[in-house]
Amino acid sequence: MTDLERSASAGDGHSDLDVLHPESQYPVADPGHPEHLPRLTDVDEAAADRATRQVATMFALVPVLAIGFAVAYFAVPRTMFIDFAFLHVNLQHFLLGSTAGLALLLIGVGAVQWARQLMDDHEMVDYRHSATSDRDDREYVVTELQKGTEESKITRRKVLGRSLIGALAAMGIPLVVSFADLGPWPTKKRRAATIETTIWHEGVRLVNDITYVPIKASDLEIGQLVNGQPENIQELEGTELQQAKAKSSIIVVRMDPRTVQIPASRQDWQVGGILCYSKICTHVGCPISLWEQQTHHLLCPCHQSTFDLGNSGLVIFGPAARALPQLPITVDAEGYLVARSGFTVPVGPSYFERDSRDDFKEGDN
Amino acid sequence: MARPAATVSDAPAVQAATPKQELGPVFKLAAKPADYIDQRVGVAKLSRPFIRKVFPDHWSFLLGEVALYSFVVLLLTGVFLTIWYKPSMAEVEYDGTYQLLRGLTMSQSYESSLQLSFDIRGGLLVRQIHHWSAMLFLAAMLAHMLRVFFTGAFRKPRELNYLLGVGLILTGLIEGFAGYSLPDDLLSGTGLRFVDGLIRAIPLIGTWAEFFVFGGEFPGDIIVARLYMVHILLLPAIILGLIAAHLALVVYLKHTQFAGPGRNETNVVGYPIFPVYMAKAGGFFFIVFGVLVLMGGLMQINPIWTYGPYNPAQVTAGSQPDWYMGFVEGAIRIMPNWESHIGGTTWSWNVAIPGLGVMGLFFGLMAAYPFLEAWVTKDKAEHHILERPRNNPTRTGFGVAAMTAYGMLWIGGGNDLVATQFHVSLNAVTYILRVAVFVAPVLAFMITKRICIGLQRSDEERLLHGAETGIIERDPSGAYSERHAPISQGEAWTLTQHRQYAALMPAESDPDLTDGQLQRENLRRRASRFYFIDTLRKPTRAELEAAQHHGDGHDGHGEIESGHNGNGHNGNGDGRSGNADGHHSIEAGEKTSGAVPSQ
Numbered sequence: 001m002t003d004l005e006r007s008a009s010a011g012d013g014h015s016d017l018d019v020l021h022p023e024s025q026y027p028v029a030d031p032g033h034p035e036h037l038p039r040l041t042d043v044d045e046a047a048a049d050r051a052t053r054q055v056a057t058m059f060a061l062v063p064v065l066a067i068g069f070a071v072a073y074f075a076v077p078r079t080m081f082i083d084f085a086f087l088h089v090n091l092q093h094f095l096l097g098s099t100a101g102l103a104l105l106l107i108g109v110g111a112v113q114w115a116r117q118l119m120d121d122h123e124m125v126d127y128r129h130s131a132t133s134d135r136d137d138r139e140y141v142v143t144e145l146q147k148g149t150e151e152s153k154i155t156r157r158k159v160l161g162r163s164l165i166g167a168l169a170a171m172g173i174p175l176v177v178s179f180a181d182l183g184p185w186p187t188k189k190r191r192a193a194t195i196e197t198t199i200w201h202e203g204v205r206l207v208n209d210i211t212y213v214p215i216k217a218s219d220l221e222i223g224q225l226v227n228g229q230p231e232n233i234q235e236l237e238g239t240e241l242q243q244a245k246a247k248s249s250i251i252v253v254r255m256d257p258r259t260v261q262i263p264a265s266r267q268d269w270q271v272g273g274i275l276c277y278s279k280i281c282t283h284v285g286c287p288i289s290l291w292e293q294q295t296h297h298l299l300c301p302c303h304q305s306t307f308d309l310g311n312s313g314l315v316i317f318g319p320a321a322r323a324l325p326q327l328p329i330t331v332d333a334e335g336y337l338v339a340r341s342g343f344t345v346p347v348g349p350s351y352f353e354r355d356s357r358d359d360f361k362e363g364d365n
Numbered sequence: 366m367a368r369p370a371a372t373v374s375d376a377p378a379v380q381a382a383t384p385k386q387e388l389g390p391v392f393k394l395a396a397k398p399a400d401y402i403d404q405r406v407g408v409a410k411l412s413r414p415f416i417r418k419v420f421p422d423h424w425s426f427l428l429g430e431v432a433l434y435s436f437v438v439l440l441l442t443g444v445f446l447t448i449w450y451k452p453s454m455a456e457v458e459y460d461g462t463y464q465l466l467r468g469l470t471m472s473q474s475y476e477s478s479l480q481l482s483f484d485i486r487g488g489l490l491v492r493q494i495h496h497w498s499a500m501l502f503l504a505a506m507l508a509h510m511l512r513v514f515f516t517g518a519f520r521k522p523r524e525l526n527y528l529l530g531v532g533l534i535l536t537g538l539i540e541g542f543a544g545y546s547l548p549d550d551l552l553s554g555t556g557l558r559f560v561d562g563l564i565r566a567i568p569l570i571g572t573w574a575e576f577f578v579f580g581g582e583f584p585g586d587i588i589v590a591r592l593y594m595v596h597i598l599l600l601p602a603i604i605l606g607l608i609a610a611h612l613a614l615v616v617y618l619k620h621t622q623f624a625g626p627g628r629n630e631t632n633v634v635g636y637p638i639f640p641v642y643m644a645k646a647g648g649f650f651f652i653v654f655g656v657l658v659l660m661g662g663l664m665q666i667n668p669i670w671t672y673g674p675y676n677p678a679q680v681t682a683g684s685q686p687d688w689y690m691g692f693v694e695g696a697i698r699i700m701p702n703w704e705s706h707i708g709g710t711t712w713s714w715n716v717a718i719p720g721l722g723v724m725g726l727f728f729g730l731m732a733a734y735p736f737l738e739a740w741v742t743k744d745k746a747e748h749h750i751l752e753r754p755r756n757n758p759t760r761t762g763f764g765v766a767a768m769t770a771y772g773m774l775w776i777g778g779g780n781d782l783v784a785t786q787f788h789v790s791l792n793a794v795t796y797i798l799r800v801a802v803f804v805a806p807v808l809a810f811m812i813t814k815r816i817c818i819g820l821q822r823s824d825e826e827r828l829l830h831g832a833e834t835g836i837i838e839r840d841p842s843g844a845y846s847e848r849h850a851p852i853s854q855g856e857a858w859t860l861t862q863h864r865q866y867a868a869l870m871p872a873e874s875d876p877d878l879t880d881g882q883l884q885r886e887n888l889r890r891r892a893s894r895f896y897f898i899d900t901l902r903k904p905t906r907a908e909l910e911a912a913q914h915h916g917d918g919h920d921g922h923g924e925i926e927s928g929h930n931g932n933g934h935n936g937n938g939d940g941r942s943g944n945a946d947g948h949h950s951i952e953a954g955e956k957t958s959g960a961v962p963s964q
Contacts, residue, residue, distance in 0.1 A: 027906040028861045031854040033627030033634070073486055089663075090489070097490050097662010105655030111648025115641050126419035126633045128619055128749055131522040182577035183585075191572065194582045209678055227678065237470075238456040239586040246558070246583055246677035279678060284562025284697070284716060285583070286555065287680050301682040302559065303698045304781055304791055317792055319697060319715045321704030349562035350716070351572045355709040 033123070041117045051117035058110035065103035072096050191353060198230075198248045200327060200342040205231040206252055206276065214336045217271050220254040223293045227279065228252050230339070247347050249279035249287055250327055252337065253309055255296055260310035263365045269328035271337065276327040277313050278347040281305055283320035285349040298324070312360045321350070323360045420642055421622035421635035425512045430646060432505035433608065434653040435498045442495040443597065449485055451477040452547065452593035454586045463670050471549075471674035474589045478548040478669055494661030499541050501657065503689040506534050510731070514764050516751035518621045519735040521744070526614040531732045533607045536600055538689055543596040545687055549589055552667075554675025555684050557584065559697075566716035584677065623751050624862035626855035630749050683782060688775075695777025696723040699798045723774070730767070741892045742866045755824070756863040758817030759896040765813040766806035773802040814899065821901040824860050827852050828904055829912040851913070861903050868898040 041048040072095035080091040087094070133141075154161045184190055205214045209227040212234055220226070228250045236244050257273035269275070277298075279287045286302035296310030305318030313324030325347050328340035345358050388396070403409050420426075453473035459466045461476065462483040481488035510530055513519055519527035542560075546553045561583040565571045580587040619633050628634050636642060660666075672681055686694050696719030705712040738760065754761040776783060777798045784791035831849035839845050852860075869890040872883060904912070 025864065026858070026861060027904060027909055028854065028857040030629060030858050031626050034855060078486070087663075089665075092486065093489050094662055096487050097493075097658055100490075101655050101657075101659030101662055103655070104651050104658055108648045108651030108653075108655055111644045111651065115644035115648065119641055119644060121636070121641075123634050124417070124419045124637055125627070126619065126635075128631055128633060130747060131618055179577075183580045184576055186572045186576045195572075229678070239454070239584075241456075242584050242675075242677055243582050249678035283702075284566075285558050286684075287678050289680060290682060301680050301781070302555065302684055303694075304795070305702075315702060318795075319700045319702050319719075321702040321713070321715050349565055350704060350711045350713040351565040351575070352567075352569055352710055352712070353572055354711040356704075356706040356711045357709070 033125070036122055039117065039121065042121075048118060051113065055110045055114045055118070058106040058113070061106050062103045065099045065106070069096060069099040069103070072099060186353075188353075194243075195247075195348070195351065196346040198343055198347060199232055199236075199244050200230050200248060200339045202339060202341050203332070204339045205332070206250065206329065206337040206339070207231045207233075209249065215252060216335050217274055217331050217337055218335055220252070220274055222254050222256050222273065224254050225291045225293075226252045227289070228276070246285070247278075247280060250276050251279045251288070251291075251298070251309075252276050252329075253291070253296075255310055260296060261312070263312060263360075265365060266312065266326065266328075268330070269326060269340070271329060271331050274329070274337065275309060276329045276337070276339075277307075277309060278325040278327065278343060280348045281320055282315075282322040282324060282347075283318070283349060288324070312364075314360070314362055322356060326360070415616070416639050417637040418616070419633050419635045419637055420620050421628075421633055423623055425516075426620065427649065428505055428509035428512055430649055431653055432502055432509055433612075434650045435502040435505060435657065436604065436608065437650070438498040438654055438657050439495060439502060440601070442491045442498065443601075445491045446481065446488075446495060447597060449477055449481050449488065450474070450547070450593075452590045454549070454584075454589050459674075466670065466673060469674060472589065474547060475549040475669070475674045478550070482670065490658075490661050492661075493664075493666050494657050495544075496666045497660045497664070498657050499544060500666075500688065501653075503534070503537050503541055506530070506537055507689075510534060511764065511768070514734070515754040515761055516621070516623075517748065517757060517760065518751055520748040521739065522618055522747050523614070523621075524735045524739070526611060526618070527735055528732055529607050529611045529614070531728060533604060533611065534731075535728055536604050536607065540596060540600040540604065541687060541689055543592045543600065546592050547589060547596060548667075548669045549675050550669040551672035551675055551679060551681065552669075552684060554584070554677070555680055556686055557588065557675075558677065559686075563697075563716055563720040566713035566720065568712055568717060571713075584675070619749070621749050621751050624753075624859045626858055628750065629862075630747070633749070685779065685782075691778035692727070692771050692774040693720060693724055693778075695774035695780070695798070696720070698780055699774075699777040699795050699802065701799070727767075727771070734763070738896075741889060741896055743889075744864070744866070746864075748864070750862055752863050755817040755820035756900075758814045758821070758900055761817050762810040762814040766810040769809035770802055770806045773798055773805055777802070818899055818901060825901060825904065828857055828860055828909065857909070863903070865900070865903060866893065866897050868894040868896070868900075870894075 041051050072092055076092040076095060078090070078092055082089050082091050082094055149155060152160075186194075206228045207214050207230070209229045212229070212231070214231065215226055215228060229245070230248050230250075233241065233244050233248060252274060253276075254272075254274045260273065260275075262270060262275075279289070281288050281300045281302065283300065283303055283305050286300050288298050288300040288305075288307070290299040290301055291297075292299065296308060297316065298307045298309050298313075300306070300318070300320070303319050305320030306316050307313045307320070307324045308316050309324075313326055315321065315323060325343045325345050327343055329337050330340050332338045345356075346354055350356070399408070451473045455473045456470050457473050457476050459469050459471055459476055459479065461467070461479055463479055466479065478492075481492055483489070513527060513530065542556070546557050546560075561575060561579065564575045564578055567574055575583070578588070578591075579585040580591075620635075622628050622633055622635070625634070636645075673679075685691070697716065700715050700719040703714040703718075705714065754764075777795070780794045780798065781791060783789065783794050831851040834848045834850050836848040837845055838848055871887050871890055872878075874883060878886065
């Protein structure tokens, strides 16, 4: 151990930190830095040469791979695929990724190998200093700040400072106000026209959600579920279409009327065991789609809320709190299913101003 | 591992002793431009303190580096993606290369994402590198945070840098989510739908927040453009700023180091930035980058073409967010369906509590912890030597408890997949998790704490009785014992370098203190007992000497027949009487602020 190391381990004034850590805290004395052990490459020139060759080879492979990347980019047709073992991948994509990835990796591994095997590996010691400023610095800063404050006259003319604070605070108003147009304000009227209503109304036909073919009551088998939309959704496009789909989507199910409970108030909302519910989950609005035919349960794939379609869409499991809104339906003269009205309550997830007193609850009739 | 021989401070002496070297060819070439720049910027002056700055070496210090480098990769690949991506929700008909989606109407953002994936050479590769980097960025940040937590690196003077780190994880989460929403495929739209429900559920202002974020009713026509701004401008700028401050503080405070011979609270032992870390850290950047590119090339991630464009009427079973949002997703899934209907209002606790509350709780506790522990210990000293997790069993227990709670929520985020893959009832999984999320962390805490104390005992064993040699000796009376070899002074120093705190007895009433102050002080003392009463006290110098003597006298044997009683160092005895055996300490402490850590 050199003198220098010994002084370092004792904390010889290079650092101002040792006072905080009394020596008596340590039951064992610091033996100081251990001797440096040479690596094989330090003592064996052949090993050092070998390491040098390794590093240089890794670096030398990089240009080869870089050219390989360019070849893959320009010469490999985009339509070729690898289908081998676990790889099912576009050939060009595969070659671009492997050449560039390997090239980068070789640069990195080469550099690290260089550092580990060939660069000087004597550890060095640096001294720490407390993060706290020196007393002098602190005093200087405080004194000068005080002086500067005096010079600014703010201490004598306090109104300067107060009015400046007031002025800056007032600029918060324009800052906040300029964001008032982030979106339309959800006033009672606008809520009624947007999130509280759908395009369903009396007489709108229920159609298949992909083909838009109207759904005929007689075509539905018991146990069958059809994803539907209102017929008039075809008139919409773009944003309006997406917004309508986020609210108007429905599921139409036919169940054996003897196996389901239909409350008295909803006897005329169904057609011989054909019931129609909102497809939008009352939890956070996912379209519910997993149908258990035997139990009449409908499960939301997002958070697993489960609704009993055989019992007015009540929640039987999961984080959703409200029953699925039911759409009153009947048949028109040609035997197609049509809505008797729009939804009687807002569909979709809860929001603060939602009046949830009219929702169907356990025990309602 | 290399051993230190030189120190920074002897560099001038070396220089004075060696004759002035002839400059190499590169230096000669660079001399004029360097001189030009130095005359204008003073680079020599600026770089002087940093060029040979010492950094300590440990594998766990690489975790933060991985996070940093994956962020750099995110910036590089992100710029490439913006060249083709169109942040627009305008409806277009797809007419690109991918046959299965031809003729479908979709948003322009989805169309351009498909174009990037199929028609731009290397586009899919870069998109996948970008997504993998995002995953790695968050994973590395969390792992780095755990390393910092479990080694106590957040202690003074690094509390503020820890807070910057918490801020980085939070912004990273939101940044990741914003990016996930941009392709506007079915999965990202479903994620947005979830966020819409979440925002709506905020009590009082939910509907307003929803209309302001989405520019009206969900999904509207502007959210993708807004998220694009957030994703490529706002949050990256914040993250860059936080990273800059984070690294500046690392440089200013110098990196922490693990205990070891020659290492103490006043120094830092390691290698210089130039050339060693230039090569190692620089090389490591290329390694991280290379691995990410290979992942992008060989491992598929987010195949956006699979599920088609976003359609609010469709969803796929097994929909999942990216892994880092899994704990929020899990909280949402296992939450009971509590909702209050008061008058004409709806209070959606089933969404607000898990969605906002769990995130708030998680990040709140994470940010508050250093200050909580500092309040308990009243330790005002700077700490630069990292603690081993075992030497602070209560903190380590808290950390593992938090990880366990996170893990339970994470399992909850895939409760449907757990049910289908393991053929168990979905409902049972959910009900069990509702309990487990509270019980499992408590169990984890207790088990972890016991394991830590056990490990402390094994350290103590090595200190007092030496290392097991594997040599069994039989003495004249026929008893067997194992010979122990004393450990090196270096190891003994390493094992005893950590700081210890006293478990404090309640304070007596004191005329100097008001009742409120006394109550707070006693609360703190109770906390200190909770923290430190079980912690093994490290042996004192006298005990170590006595043990050595004991070892010499008995020539290393006698451990089996007598070792564990009578010598006062059994440390264990019967666990319950632990306080009396001399290895646990309760101290009266001082009346008020002066509670000095016990020795």
